[in-house]
Structure formats: structure tokens, C-alpha cells
Amino acid sequence: MKKVIYLDNAATTRVRPEVVEAMLPYFTEHYGNPSSVYDFSTPCKKAMAHTREVIAGSLGASENEIYFTNGGTEADNWALKAAAEAYASKGKHIITTQIEHHAVLHTGQYLEKLGYEVTYLPVDENGVVSVDALKKAVRPDTILISVMFANNEIGTIEPIREIGEVAKEHGILFHTDAVQAYCHEPINVDELHIDMLSASAHKFNGPKGVGFLYIRKGLKLRSFIHGGAQERKRRAGTENVPGIVGLGKAVELSLASMKENKKKETELRDHLIHRVMTEIPYVRLNGHPSQRLSNNANFSFQFIEGESLLIMLDMAGICGSSGSACTSGSLDPSHVLLAIGLPHEIAHGSLRLTLGEETTMEDIDYTVDQLKRIVERLRSMSPLYEDFVKSREKKENQ
Ligand code: PLP
DSSP: OOOOEEOBTTTOOOOOHHHHHHHTHHHHTOOOOTTOOSGGGHHHHHHHHHHHHHHHHHHTOOGGGEEEESSHHHHHHHHHHHHHHHTTTTOOEEEEETTSOHHHHHHHHHHHHTTOEEEEEOBOTTSOBOHHHHHHHOOTTEEEEEOOSBOTTTOBBOOHHHHHHHHHHTTOEEEEEOTTTBTTBOOOTTTTTOSEEEEEGGGTTSOSSOEEEEEOTTOOOOOSBOSSOHHHHTBOSOOOHHHHHHHHHHHHHHHHHHHHHHHHHHHHHHHHHHHHHHHSSSEEEESOSSSBOTTEEEEEETTOOHHHHHHHHHHTTEEOBSSOTTTTTSOSOOHHHHHTTOOHHHHHTEEEEEOOTTOOHHHHHHHHHHHHHHHHHHHHTOHHHHHHHHHHHHHHHO
């Protein structure tokens, strides 16, 4: 197999071998249903309790505030729909942002159809939500604020503490989609006044199809999936025991290496950004220059079609993304890039590269070398670029 340089870790990550190893016995040996009473299922119950304990410890929460889900999308749907329903008698106004993942945005649109009013806060050119704009948007009938911890496309980390303070001051529930941030950034739900938090294992070297929703004790949220009595009657369905074991192991390993990993990724990311910005002309860095995830770099190349860039990178063995995984393949420019004010044609020429624990300096240098070559090649075929160069030369000669 040819060598692949995988720079799409915001889409998903490689499952660590230790995680796979921890999961295997729960397919073969300990396959009992955790709801069964016999002792054969005890290892499953114990393993699930252990994961719950590890997650609770990572957030400064307690075990009975963690509810396993099948990932980030389900956790986001649950948080928004259940909070809307539970607090409808208080009001029907929800505040979120224009740059949320579709799991939140489309849920917001669904709730609008049910008669809720949703305010989608704009962001500045770096993708940061204004806390002042949030304060102005709060109304007596606001029941929920949902702001993502960090953006999946441009990596900007939002002012979560300040947002949590506003929510607390007004007695409004605060949900954060921390799918890209959990296990990458330290998070304490009490310090940040977070009432609900969504996370997904496959974003931090765990398996796909498993995640959790943190729900602060005392919140009266209905169950999202009806059926059996699993997850303390709030999320029915036989638990994905191997997945939950993998989730727990991935959290343990990520937390143990988080500091070191962040340092390494930041160095590589800054090297990538520096080389691209200094060696390729007519390029823009998207997202906040410093308040961003340590593994995220997002660029817009003028006179370039993002899809062509991705295909040519793929031919060079490099995996990147032109937007979020869910929107790639569609020709609509990313809603996040439009929200930070990019014109359509610039948004179309965007590339997201997200590093992972196995990314090396050689990978980054090879990627930048290939990018330089590909961008030059694509621009040489672009009539728009040709016109631009001609008019620039004309101006210089005047
Ligand atoms: N929220 C954000 C910010 C994401 O990046 C993603 C996945 O890309 C999701 C939610 C959905 O998570 P999952 O793939 O676990 O359903």
C-alpha cells in the first residue's frame, strides 16, 4: 500500500492499538448483555462503570451525569430537543451560532418548525462569537444557549467560560458541542458552567459510533430513545459495550498524553502555517490566529477550486478536506467560511488540514512541497489567475 499522509483528523482518527486490544475481549469473551442479572455479564457492567468513571473524572463531573450515546450527532440532537421540550413552559427561545455543526444547526431548524424561535449568532472574521452579542440576544423566554467548544472546520476555540457565565447569570441552560475539543483541550464543566456537553470517541483515537452526553444532575430531560431501561431510563437500547470500553480507553490514553500531544501538534501546525503563508502567494489563514485547536490549519487559496486541490493532493497521497466531512462532496461553500465573511469564490478555494498523533515534520514538509506544486499548477490553468497576473503587470509597468 502506498504511504498515506493522513491530515484529516477532524473528520476521524485512527483507533489506537491499545484501544482495539481493550475492546476485543468484549466481542469474544465478555459478550453478555449488561442488563442481564447473571454473573457472566458482570465484566460488561464493570467495564461500562469504569468508562463512566474515567469520563466523569475528565470533566470534573460525577458518573451519574454521563450518558452513553452513539456519537456526537445523537448527543447534540438529544441536548437540544430534550431541553426544548422540558423547558417549553418557560419559553421557546434558543440561542446558538451560525457556525455550529449541522447536528446542531439542523436540529435548530427542526425546532423552528415546531414553533421554537432560534437566534443564530454571527461570528467575527476569526470565527469568534461575541459575548456582547450573546448578552443582547438573551430574552426572558430564552431557555437554551448552545455554542460549540471549538469549530470543526476552522478550529477556533470559543469563549466558553464567558458564555457559561452569561447563561448562569440568566438561569439559562448551556450546552456545548465539544466533539472537536474533548480530549484535546482541558474541560471542567463546573468551572465553565456547562450544563450539557456532547463528545464522540472517534475524534480522539477511539472507535466510531460511540460517544456521550454529559447532563448536569437535576436537569429534567426526557429520554431521547424510548424502549428499555438502559442508561438510567434515559437512553434505551442495548449498550455498545465494546465501543464503550474503547471510548474509556481512548479517554485515558488521550488525557495521559494531552499536554505533550498539544505541544507537538502546535509546533507542527505552526510550521505548516508559516511555510504555507510565506511560500505560497495569495493565501489566507482561516480561524483565529492563536485561539485555535492545536491540530487545525485552514487556508483559502485564491484562484483555486478546493475540490481540484483535494483530488491532486489525494494523487500525492495526502488526505485533506475542503470543509467538514459531512459537506464535502457538495458544491455549496461551507456555511462556516461564509459566516466568517469569505466571498463565495474564496470560500471555494479552501483546504482544511488537521494533524494527528502520528503526524511528523517530514509529513508536513512533504505536504507543503506538494501544495506549492499543485497550487502553481492549478493557477497556471486558471483564466482568472492569468487575467489577474496581466492586470497586476500592467499596473506595475504604469
Ligand atoms: N459536532 C462536531 C463539532 C463535529 O465535528 C462532528 C463530527 O464531525 C459531530 C458533531 C458529529 O459527531 P459524530 O460523527 O460522532 O456523529
